[in-house]
Amino acid sequence: MQFETIIGLEVHAQLKTRTKIFCGCSTQFGGPPNTHTCPVCLGMPGVLPVLNRQVVEYTLRMALATHCTIARESRFARKNYFYPDLPKGYQISQYELPIAEHGHLDIAVESDSKNESDPDAEPTKRIGITRIHMEEDAGKLIHDDRRPVSRVDLNRTGVPLMEIVSEPDMRSPAEAGAYLRKLRSIIRYLGIGDGNMEEGSFRCDANVSIRPVGSDRFGTRTEIKNLNSFKNVEKAIRYEVARQREILLDGASVIQETRLWDPAAGRTNAMRGKEEAHDYRYFPDPDLVPLVIDEAWIAAARQALPELPDDKRARFIDQHGLPAYDAGVLTASRDLADYYEETVKRCQLPKPASNWIMGSLLGLLNAEGLTIAASPISPHNLADLLTLIDRGTISGKIAKTVFEEMAVSGNSPQEIVAAKGLEQVSDTDAIAAIVDQVWADHPDEVARLKAGNQKLMGFFVGQVMRSTKGKANPKIVNQLLAQKLAQ
Numbered sequence: 001m002q003f004e005t006i007i008g009l010e011v012h013a014q015l016k017t018r019t020k021i022f023c024g025c026s027t028q029f030g031g032p033p034n035t036h037t038c039p040v041c042l043g044m045p046g047v048l049p050v051l052n053r054q055v056v057e058y059t060l061r062m063a064l065a066t067h068c069t070i071a072r073e074s075r076f077a078r079k080n081y082f083y084p085d086l087p088k089g090y091q092i093s094q095y096e097l098p099i100a101e102h103g104h105l106d107i108a109v110e111s112d113s114k115n116e117s118d119p120d121a122e123p124t125k126r127i128g129i130t131r132i133h134m135e136e137d138a139g140k141l142i143h144d145d146r147r148p149v150s151r152v153d154l155n156r157t158g159v160p161l162m163e164i165v166s167e168p169d170m171r172s173p174a175e176a177g178a179y180l181r182k183l184r185s186i187i188r189y190l191g192i193g194d195g196n197m198e199e200g201s202f203r204c205d206a207n208v209s210i211r212p213v214g215s216d217r218f219g220t221r222t223e224i225k226n227l228n229s230f231k232n233v234e235k236a237i238r239y240e241v242a243r244q245r246e247i248l249l250d251g252a253s254v255i256q257e258t259r260l261w262d263p264a265a266g267r268t269n270a271m272r273g274k275e276e277a278h279d280y281r282y283f284p285d286p287d288l289v290p291l292v293i294d295e296a297w298i299a300a301a302r303q304a305l306p307e308l309p310d311d312k313r314a315r316f317i318d319q320h321g322l323p324a325y326d327a328g329v330l331t332a333s334r335d336l337a338d339y340y341e342e343t344v345k346r347c348q349l350p351k352p353a354s355n356w357i358m359g360s361l362l363g364l365l366n367a368e369g370l371t372i373a374a375s376p377i378s379p380h381n382l383a384d385l386l387t388l389i390d391r392g393t394i395s396g397k398i399a400k401t402v403f404e405e406m407a408v409s410g411n412s413p414q415e416i417v418a419a420k421g422l423e424q425v426s427d428t429d430a431i432a433a434i435v436d437q438v439w440a441d442h443p444d445e446v447a448r449l450k451a452g453n454q455k456l457m458g459f460f461v462g463q464v465m466r467s468t469k470g471k472a473n474p475k476i477v478n479q480l481l482a483q484k485l486a487q
């Protein structure tokens with residue numbers, strides 16, 4: 001039987017505010033345990049939470065960037081449960097009336113069917129966003145490996161989170177990965193969070209089910225937790241799909257439950273039965289007034305939005321004449337897009353700049369584990385390198401050597417070319433002498449070339465390049481060899 005995979009994702013993104021969501025405590029990571037706490041986030045009796053305006057502002061930006069409908073009035077609710085890292089015995093979240101609903105974002109997908117009217121257009125798929133709401137984070141339990149002791153650190157209690165719930169619109173692990181990358185990219189563009197999955201500031205739970213192809217009813221889903229990297233999200237979904245498939249093919253039923261991904265073992269394990277919303281006894285938090293967002297606030301937030309990935313990508317195609325693929329890679333992060341535009345501004349060579357950044361530069365950064373912001377080669381120097389190639393001062397091959405040298409020394413390409421004598425030889429007489437020499441040294445090859453074996457042209461170009469240590473202008477070499485052949 002053929003099955004179809006159904007995936008919905010819940011993402012918790014930490015918002016980069018200076019203080020917590022309902023008190024003035026610092027959100028700074030890494031302080032000594034329980035030093036960033038006060039009576040409010042410790043859940044002392046008689047204290048009152050006060051909503052941090054910046055949390056609303058940031059969530060509003062995200063909601064607008066993902067085309068959500070903004071609630072003019074939303075509410076905070078208490079989600080009741082007991083756990084030692086939750087001193088109040090409830091988490092303040094939004095439930096019935098979240099700040100935003102009914103949004104969407106588009107992801108690039110693999111497709112066999114090319115758009116005939118525009119073969120360059122990459123196929124995209126729209127993923128629905130059910131809702132976005134604000135809530136507070138819980139504390140952290142630290143378990144002692146050697147003794148039966150657990151400690152509680154409440155520094156994280158009350159750190160602001162934005163939960164983004166998707167529709168069950170994804171049909172493969174790759175689509176789930178593409179959705180998460182897009183979401184993170186938007187969060188980073190907006191500057192409202194750092195979206196770091198490994199450090200826990202961008203967490204994802206996946207709801208996964210399968211159903212026979214053609215069925216319009218959803219199968220029973222399981223929720224997978226503990227997904228701490230993009231790679232693990234895709235792996236865990238793949239594992240879970242295979243597990244559910246086996247159960248269904250055996251004639252048994254999938255149990256609705258929460259499962260924990262074990263990255264070391266590469267499997268999911270049952271954690272607990274899935275709790276329903278009514279288990280939490282949600283009710284409006286009487287300590288917080290309804291949140292009212294007026295038109296002026298929405299208009300101001302919309303005004304303050306930066307150019308977002310989709311718009312930037314479209315502009316790169318339009319303004320710089322880039323293929324859709326290049327534009328997609330270069331706008332995946334705002335820093336990378338800025339780097340590209342700074343380079344092009346100086347050298348006015350949009351496509352070569354794209355090629356060098358996507359190829360050599362990203363290759364270098366990957367190998368060194370560096371971000372674009374920490375690139376050892378500045379946009380200024382890369383632009384100058386491209387100009388040297390464009391003017392014929394150095395060949396493309398020599399440019400690779402200069403690039404490597406720039407990465408190590410940080411020197412300008414002009415300095416490196418001058419110091420190492422790498423300038424391209426465009427002196428026709430000098431090259432002609434070498435062509436004559438190579439011609440004389442290889443009579444057999446000359447005979448075969450004259451007999452019509454055109455492939456040998458490459459051999460002769462190679463020989464001339466070798467004897468000039470790659471510095472001969474390839475255009476002149478080709479011209480001279482063609483003349484020689486015609487003689």
Ligand SMILES: [Zn+2]
Pocket residue numbers: 020023024025036037038039040041042158
């Ligand atoms: Zn506090």
